[in-house]
Amino acid sequence: SSSTPKRVPPNTNTPKAYPIIGSIFAIAANKHRRIHWISDILLSSPSSSTFTLRRSLGSRQIFTADPAIVHHILKSNFPTYQKGPTLNRALGDFLGDGIFNSDGDNWKFQRQLSSHEFNTRSLRNFVETVVDAELSNRLIPILSATCNHTNANATNTCDLQDILQRFAFDNICKIAFGYDPEYLLPSLPTTTFAKAFDDATRISSERFNSAVPLVWKIKKILNIGSENRLRTAVSEVRGLAKKIVEEKKRELEEKKTLQSVDLLSRFLVSGQNDESFVTDIVISFILAGRDTTSAALTWFFWLLASHPHVEEEVVSEIIQKNHVDGSSVYEELKDMVYTHAALCESMRLYPPVPVDTKEAANDDVLPDGTFVKKGTRLAYHIFAMGRSERIWGADWADFRPERWLRRDGEGKWAFVGVDPYSYTVFQAGPRVCLGKEMAFLQMKRVVAGILREFRVVPAVAEGVVPEYTGYLTSLMKGGFPVKIEKRR
Numbered sequence: 001s002s003s004t005p006k007r008v009p010p011n012t013n014t015p016k017a018y019p020i021i022g023s024i025f026a027i028a029a030n031k032h033r034r035i036h037w038i039s040d041i042l043l044s045s046p047s048s049s050t051f052t053l054r055r056s057l058g059s060r061q062i063f064t065a066d067p068a069i070v071h072h073i074l075k076s077n078f079p080t081y082q083k084g085p086t087l088n089r090a091l092g093d094f095l096g097d098g099i100f101n102s103d104g105d106n107w108k109f110q111r112q113l114s115s116h117e118f119n120t121r122s123l124r125n126f127v128e129t130v131v132d133a134e135l136s137n138r139l140i141p142i143l144s145a146t147c148n149h150t151n152a153n154a155t156n157t158c159d160l161q162d163i164l165q166r167f168a169f170d171n172i173c174k175i176a177f178g179y180d181p182e183y184l185l186p187s188l189p190t191t192t193f194a195k196a197f198d199d200a201t202r203i204s205s206e207r208f209n210s211a212v213p214l215v216w217k218i219k220k221i222l223n224i225g226s227e228n229r230l231r232t233a234v235s236e237v238r239g240l241a242k243k244i245v246e247e248k249k250r251e252l253e254e255k256k257t258l259q260s261v262d263l264l265s266r267f268l269v270s271g272q273n274d275e276s277f278v279t280d281i282v283i284s285f286i287l288a289g290r291d292t293t294s295a296a297l298t299w300f301f302w303l304l305a306s307h308p309h310v311e312e313e314v315v316s317e318i319i320q321k322n323h324v325d326g327s328s329v330y331e332e333l334k335d336m337v338y339t340h341a342a343l344c345e346s347m348r349l350y351p352p353v354p355v356d357t358k359e360a361a362n363d364d365v366l367p368d369g370t371f372v373k374k375g376t377r378l379a380y381h382i383f384a385m386g387r388s389e390r391i392w393g394a395d396w397a398d399f400r401p402e403r404w405l406r407r408d409g410e411g412k413w414a415f416v417g418v419d420p421y422s423y424t425v426f427q428a429g430p431r432v433c434l435g436k437e438m439a440f441l442q443m444k445r446v447v448a449g450i451l452r453e454f455r456v457v458p459a460v461a462e463g464v465v466p467e468y469t470g471y472l473t474s475l476m477k478g479g480f481p482v483k484i485e486k487r488r
């Protein structure tokens with residue numbers, strides 16, 4: 001950050017802006033394709049992958065897909081770029097002071113205490129007990145039941161995205177609370193809590209991206225429309241989270257033990273008595289763990305279906321690593337290098353978190369010379385960065401796990417990491433995703449479990465590409481209908 005900024009010619013493909021109302025028309029017109037719209041602007045300029053969107057009343061938001069700027073905001077000038085008051089206000093009703101919505105000492109406290117949940121021992125325990133049980137007792141039998149055992153032309157389909165979300169939801173609740181919500185059952189029960197969670201995520205994120213923030217603030221005061229729905233959804237989410245916190249408190253008191261096996265117990269045992277705050281913490285973790293891995297896996301299976309050579313490599317790795325003498329599930333998963341690369345590659349094209357926004361706590365100048373006024377929001381565009389020719393080269397559009405690999409001396413695949421400020425799928429710097437390793441272990445276990453037995457065949461009409469859409473996390477619009485076939 002101390003080097004002299006070099007002026008880069010600005011991106012001129014920016015939307016038309018007017019005094020006072022800024023680019024309100026363009027923002028409204030692209031409301032339903034916000035991610036693609038901003039990405040197109042960022043990637044279309046030959047000179048700069050950064051531009052300033054002018055919002056109403058003089059408010060500005062900078063977007064970037066430039067690794068040098070990402071390094072500046074996430075690492076070298078970390079204290080300047082915080083979650084900040086705008087995000088706080090927009091997400092506050094839903095996330096409270098949870099880790100996703102906090103800065104400074106409050107963030108540090110939550111980060112330090114929860115990091116224990118992600119050490120090697122906990123992770124090993126997580127994949128070998130929680131994930132494995134959910135996989136063998138629920139996921140595989142449910143897929144097996146929809147499987148077209150006898151007739152390859154049968155039209156039995158299921159929504160794989162929904163199933164993977166249920167899977168991830170059960171998992172995260174077990175780790176976070178030591179509580180099993182039983183959402184992945186053969187009856188695919190109605191998920192009131194999950195539905196409320198979706199509503200709260202969507203409406204909070206719409207607040208954050210709204211062209212005229214005053215509108216949601218007025219609707220909130222009047223308790224009408226989307227704000228009324230948000231209030232209902234939040235009360236549903238917090239109601240259940242609170243019940244779980246109370247139950248856990250009672251359980252800990254009864255047992256009179258200070259053993260903390262799940263994240264919630266860890267916070268309660270640490271002397272954290274403010275129930276509302278503990279509830280906040282829990283809600284942030286559900287958000288972190290539920291939609292991210294399920295979105296990543298949904299797109300992974302979609303891409304695999306049209307890239308048979310990748311599927312072959314993945315399956316061959318699964319067979320090779322399975323039951324190697326003396327190795328544990330955890331070690332097997334660690335060794336699945338090709339599958340790891342294929343997952344990195346699919347998240348490059350379809351990142352579970354599409355965009356991440358910070359707010360400047362003081363005036364600053366970016367490495368390209370852009371002046372940042374205190375209070376300006378600055379977003380690094382993860383989706384655009386994954387599709388940037390500058391970063392990935394001319395074949396950026398190809399799904400090619402090999403770009404993450406090289407052959408070692410014995411001809412085996414070895415993983416080659418990428419600069420985390422260019423591949424920002426898990427963020428980078430001091431606030432890098434805490435669950436990254438846990439996410440990979442879980443995803444590789446699911447991939448191995450499913451592909452060992454089944455082929456996943458998209459039941460999507462020829463030539464149709466599902467739509468990538470999203471709020472705080474990304475989704476396949478309308479779900480992912482698939483046929484499950486027995487692998488021969």
Ligand code: HEM
Nearest residue numbers: 111288289292293296352353425426427431433434435439
């Ligand atoms: C493929 C899966 C995942 C992806 C792509 C992902 C991505 C991210 C990203 C981009 C952030 C930064 C968000 C922000 O600050 O605004 C983040 C933060 C975080 N993630 Fe993940 N995540 C994944 C899975 C998980 C899982 C399974 C957990 C565990 C429960 C988890 C826990 C967290 C936590 C606690 C933070 C906040 C870190 C902090 O602010 O210090 N993530 N993740």
